[in-house]
Amino acid sequence: EVQLIQSGADVKKPGATVKISCKVSGYTFIDYNIHWLKQAPGKGPEWMGLVDPEDGETVYVEKFQGRLSITADTSSDTTYMELSSLRSEDTAVYFCATATSPVFDYWGQGTLVTVSS
Amino acid sequence: EIVLTQSPPTLSLSPGERATLSCRASQSVSSFLAWYQQKPGQAPRLLIYDTSNRAPGVPARFSGSGSGTDFTLTISSLEPEDFAVYYCQQRTNWPPSYTFGQGTKLEIK
Numbered sequence: 187e188v189q190l191i192q193s194g195a196d197v198k199k200p201g202a203t204v205k206i207s208c209k210v211s212g213y214t215f216i217d218y219n220i221h222w223l224k225q226a227p228g229k230g231p232e233w234m235g236l237v238d239p240e241d242g243e244t245v246y247v248e249k250f251q252g253r254l255s256i257t258a259d260t261s262s263d264t265t266y267m268e269l270s271s272l273r274s275e276d277t278a279v280y281f282c283a284t285a286t287s288p289v290f291d292y293w294g295q296g297t298l299v300t301v302s303s
Numbered sequence: 304e305i306v307l308t309q310s311p312p313t314l315s316l317s318p319g320e321r322a323t324l325s326c327r328a329s330q331s332v333s334s335f336l337a338w339y340q341q342k343p344g345q346a347p348r349l350l351i352y353d354t355s356n357r358a359p360g361v362p363a364r365f366s367g368s369g370s371g372t373d374f375t376l377t378i379s380s381l382e383p384e385d386f387a388v389y390y391c392q393q394r395t396n397w398p399p400s401y402t403f404g405q406g407t408k409l410e411i412k
Contacts, residue, residue, distance in 0.1 A: 221401075230390050231347060233401040245399050281346055288353060289337040289394060290401075293346035 188212035190282050190294035197300045203270040206297045208282035215263040216240040218284045222256055222267045225296075226278040234280075237265055272301045305329055307391050307404035315412040322378040324407045326391035331371045337392045338367055338376045340385075341406075347390060351376065378409075386411050 193207040208220065216239045223231045235246035239258035246254050255268040265282060280297050283290040306329040316322055326336065334354040339347035349358040351367035354374060364379040378385055391404040 230403040230406050231392075232403065236399060283346075287349075287358070288335070289349060289392065290339075290347070291349045291352075291358060293348075296346055 188284070188286070188292045190284065190292055192280075192282060192294040192297045195298040195300070197302065198272050199303055200273055200301055202272050202301075203268060204272060204276075204299050205266055205268040206280055206282075206299070207264050207266050208294050209262070209264045210284070211263065213284075213286065215258075215260060218286050220256075220258065220265045221283045221285065221290060222265075223281045223283060223290075224276075224278045225281065226275075231281065234267070239265065269299075272299075274301050277301045304400070305332060305393055305395075305402055307393060307402055309389075309391055309404035309407045311407060312405075313408045313410060315410050316381055317412045318381050318383055320381050322376075322381055322385070322409060324376040324378075324389055324409070326369075326374045326376070326404050328372045328374075328393060332393040332395075334370060335394045336367070336369065336374045337394070338365075339390045339392060340387045341390065342387045350389075381409075383411075385409065 189211045191209045198204050219236045221236045222234045225231045237244050237256040237258045253270045258265045282294040284292045308327045310325045336354050338351040341347040350361050355367045366377045368375050388406045388408050390406050394401045
């Protein structure tokens with residue numbers, strides 16, 4: 187059974203950095219890209235970027251460039267999403283997801299990040 | 304960037320009725336259109352990919368159709384568990400890009 191298990195909710199002050207983990211099981215980690223998505227309150231999901239666990243190559247959406255880092259650790263089958271210079275608009279639930287079909291067929295449970303002073 | 308517009312924003316129907324949800328793209332997405340269902344506090348669940356292919360385990364009452372810029376998700380006879388928010392999503396292969404619509408909330412009338 188494919189599972190993506192994310193780290194727990196976090197509260198950060200403006201300007202801080204958050205790092206969320208996503209541990210994968212149920213398939214060979216390097217076989218599929220891992221994607222990260224943001225879902226702000228009351229909004230649809232927003233794709234942020236991806237990592238290819240096989241070689242660490244990343245693709246980031248331009249609006250997050252410079253603040254976003256997605257990495258993969260093949261020794262623990264875990265990916266990490268780090269977002270820096272947090273502001274109130276970054277308050278959201280963040281999901282990792284994988285695409286064994288052409289689209290996002292397996293998702294983590296989501297991690298709520300609250301940015302508040 | 305391709306923008307997806309879903310209509311209606313809210314759809315009020317009763318169990319047993321037929322639901323028709325629409326998704327319009329700002330430019331052609333070929334057949335690369337997917338549909339997801341999301342319930343409160345849960346991750347989205349993939350229902351349909353590449354316009355009309357049901358994901359494993361998705362009931363046959365869910366069907367997708369369309370091409371180019373206009374797509375439809377149809378639920379033939381609503382079950383109580385179908386009341387949720389539905390999102391359409393498009394993808395481009397290279398450079399990779401994925402965008403979602405703003406959602407249609409399917410609520411019990």
